[in-house]
Amino acid sequence: MVKRLIYTGMLPALLFVLQSSTTENTKEKILEALFDKNRSINTLMVTMQSRERINGDYIAKKSLFRIIRDPVKIYIKQYYPNEGLEVLYNERKYGDKAIVNRNKFPWVNLTLDPLSNSMREDNHHSVFKSGFHFFVSVIEHIHKKYADDPAKGFKYIGTVQYNDRACYKLIFEKPDFSYGKYVVQQGDNLESLSRKFMINDYMIYTANKNIKSFKELTPGTEIKVPDEYAKRIILYIEKDRHIPAGTEIYDDKGLFHEYIYSDVYINPHFGDDVFDKEYKEYGF
Numbered sequence: 001m002v003k004r005l006i007y008t009g010m011l012p013a014l015l016f017v018l019q020s021s022t023t024e025n026t027k028e029k030i031l032e033a034l035f036d037k038n039r040s041i042n043t044l045m046v047t048m049q050s051r052e053r054i055n056g057d058y059i060a061k062k063s064l065f066r067i068i069r070d071p072v073k074i075y076i077k078q079y080y081p082n083e084g085l086e087v088l089y090n091e092r093k094y095g096d097k098a099i100v101n102r103n104k105f106p107w108v109n110l111t112l113d114p115l116s117n118s119m120r121e122d123n124h125h126s127v128f129k130s131g132f133h134f135f136v137s138v139i140e141h142i143h144k145k146y147a148d149d150p151a152k153g154f155k156y157i158g159t160v161q162y163n164d165r166a167c168y169k170l171i172f173e174k175p176d177f178s179y180g181k182y183v184v185q186q187g188d189n190l191e192s193l194s195r196k197f198m199i200n201d202y203m204i205y206t207a208n209k210n211i212k213s214f215k216e217l218t219p220g221t222e223i224k225v226p227d228e229y230a231k232r233i234i235l236y237i238e239k240d241r242h243i244p245a246g247t248e249i250y251d252d253k254g255l256f257h258e259y260i261y262s263d264v265y266i267n268p269h270f271g272d273d274v275f276d277k278e279y280k281e282y283g284f
Contacts, residue, residue, distance in 0.1 A: 047065075048065060
């Protein structure tokens with residue numbers, strides 16, 4: 001009788017350990033499949049709906065992206081709020097500037113530095129982070145960072161329906177999310193800092209009133225930088241294709257931005273003319 005009572009008492013704990021181990025293994029497999037797929041993508045066509053917090057308000061956008069990662073070529077067409085706005089970046093053909101068709105008077109194309117304030121206005125990311133490659137790299141960075149302490153990393157919630165697709169849902173939370181001090185080094189800009197620390201450069205921009213330029217920072221200046229990409233990340237991954245379906249990002253003030261990916265084409269063939277301003281579909 002005593003042996004039976006001891007066994008019965010241990011069973012729930014044993015089942016909990018087994019269930020936790022299974023969940024952890026499932027999470028690992030889901031994330032590794034996501035990382036492997038991300039590394040395999042060189043060309044991408046995707047439509048993205050977004051909400052980004054700008055000066056306390058949320059700006060909703062919907063845009064089409066055509067992307068080649070190597071060599072970098074990017075085309076963006078916005079459906080709203082600036083219908084018909086187009087951006088083209090093709091360094092081999094047009095140098096290191098982006099060509100912008102504002103689709104409004106005066107009817108002239110602009111040639112702008114992709115990291116300039118003019119290009120970054122009302123945008124949480126530069127054109128170089130178009131698509132979802134950088135974001136998945138951030139997820140991989142966080143996953144590796146907390147590999148020895150899974151309790152602090154991503155947690156697998158389960159399978160859900162998201163935007164009419166069967167998706168895995170994972171959540172990352174950092175309750176002690178905060179900003180630390182960093183001394184600007186020679187050659188630093190917000191884009192390089194975001195890649196160095198795998199954080200969001202727009203968070204740095206808004207947290208430092210002394211920063212006036214996305215591209216130019218003064219060496220020796222002390223600035224505040226977030227200690228993680230976000231306080232909370234909700235991630236949806238397509239169950240069949242192992243690609244992001246959408247994400248919600250929260251900082252210490254609440255929802256920072258939300259992205260929903262649809263009409264995703266992985267490694268489509270793009271002819272050279274697709275990244276030419278004279279391409280028949282474009283209005284440059």
